[in-house]
Amino acid sequence: MEGLTDRFGLNGKVALVIGASSGLGREAALAFASAGADVGLIARREERLLEVGASCSELGVRTANVAADVTHRNELTGAVADIDSQLGSVDILLYAAGIAPLKRAETHPDDKWEAAIQTNLNGAFYAAQIVGQQMIERATDPDVSWSGGRIIMISSIMGSHGNPVHRNIGYSASKGGLDNMVRQLAVEWGHYGITTNAVAPAYFKTEMTVDPSTGEIPAEMEERMRLFSPMGRIGEIGELDSSILFLASPASSYVNGVILPIDGGWSAW
Numbered sequence: 001m002e003g004l005t006d007r008f009g010l011n012g013k014v015a016l017v018i019g020a021s022s023g024l025g026r027e028a029a030l031a032f033a034s035a036g037a038d039v040g041l042i043a044r045r046e047e048r049l050l051e052v053g054a055s056c057s058e059l060g061v062r063t064a065n066v067a068a069d070v071t072h073r074n075e076l077t078g079a080v081a082d083i084d085s086q087l088g089s090v091d092i093l094l095y096a097a098g099i100a101p102l103k104r105a106e107t108h109p110d111d112k113w114e115a116a117i118q119t120n121l122n123g124a125f126y127a128a129q130i131v132g133q134q135m136i137e138r139a140t141d142p143d144v145s146w147s148g149g150r151i152i153m154i155s156s157i158m159g160s161h162g163n164p165v166h167r168n169i170g171y172s173a174s175k176g177g178l179d180n181m182v183r184q185l186a187v188e189w190g191h192y193g194i195t196t197n198a199v200a201p202a203y204f205k206t207e208m209t210v211d212p213s214t215g216e217i218p219a220e221m222e223e224r225m226r227l228f229s230p231m232g233r234i235g236e237i238g239e240l241d242s243s244i245l246f247l248a249s250p251a252s253s254y255v256n257g258v259i260l261p262i263d264g265g266w267s268a269w
């Protein structure tokens with residue numbers, strides 16, 4: 001269809017993926033590269049970033065990898081500046097960094113709670129602020145050609161619902177905070193042409209959900225994931241990327257402040 005590539009493609013854009021070394025962030029980085037964006041990659045594990053960067057480069061785009069820990073604002077600021085100097089200003093931010101420490105609520109230790117908040121919420125705030133400030137500068141500079149910015153967070157169904165599969169109260173609280181941060185950013189920055197949205201997945205098979213000793217989701221857990229999903233299954237590779245691509249693309253220019261469930265109907269019960 002004529003114009004489809006212009007509306008849904010990312011040629012000429014710079015996409016930054018934070019939490020790009022594995023799982024859903026890695027998949028999204030490859031999807032951005034497939035759509036023609038140059039891709040900046042941040043996470044702590046440098047060797048993993050090199051692998052993701054090489055896979056993106058094979059798709060014909062430029063890449064830049066910088067290792068950083070999102071819980072340290074200075075590290076993140078330096079990493080984003082480094083990516084900027086290699087690829088140019090960021091047009092699309094995807095924040096995919098996350099951890100999900102487990103322990104039932106009544107004995108959930110402070111360090112697990114704090115780690116979840118620091119990585120899933122504070123890091124997302126630092127990232128949005130660092131990239132958002134640059135976007136606002138570009139949006140308000142009459143000498144810069146500005147076609148709008150995209151900020152996308154990976155939240156979770158746990159941001160808006162209690163969860164019967166995993167006991168991770170700090171994670172749930174962090175994702176609830178993230179959802180409302182998205183709405184607030186959408187309200188404050190929408191008039192600069194910056195859209196801020198989130199995707200809220202149910203379950204996907206990644207390092208976060210598998211048992212590291214087997215590389216598989218434990219059978220009892222997977223059974224419960226299926227039980228609470230109207231579609232009777234978890235998400236598959238490629239079922240999150242398409243929505244992230246839409247939110248990153250020119251086609252979503254009037255979508256702002258949305259928490260989009262990608263959950264097979266989990267949140268429709």
Ligand SMILES: NC(=O)c1ccc[n+]([C@@H]2O[C@H](COP(=O)([O-])OP(=O)(O)OC[C@H]3O[C@@H](n4cnc5c(N)ncnc54)[C@H](OP(=O)(O)O)[C@@H]3O)[C@@H](O)[C@H]2O)c1
Nearest residue numbers: 019021022023024043044045069070097098203204206208
């Ligand atoms: N998988 C699911 O079923 C599911 C469901 C709902 C939501 N989500 C969300 O999806 C996002 C991605 O998770 P995933 O499932 O893809 O898990 P994953 O494979 O474990 O990926 C997590 C990513 O976060 C990065 N990260 C964690 N702590 C970091 C830190 N302090 N500094 C920098 N990077 C950090 C990791 O990189 P390094 O370890 O290299 O730093 C990795 O790239 C998370 O926000 C998660 O909450 C996942």
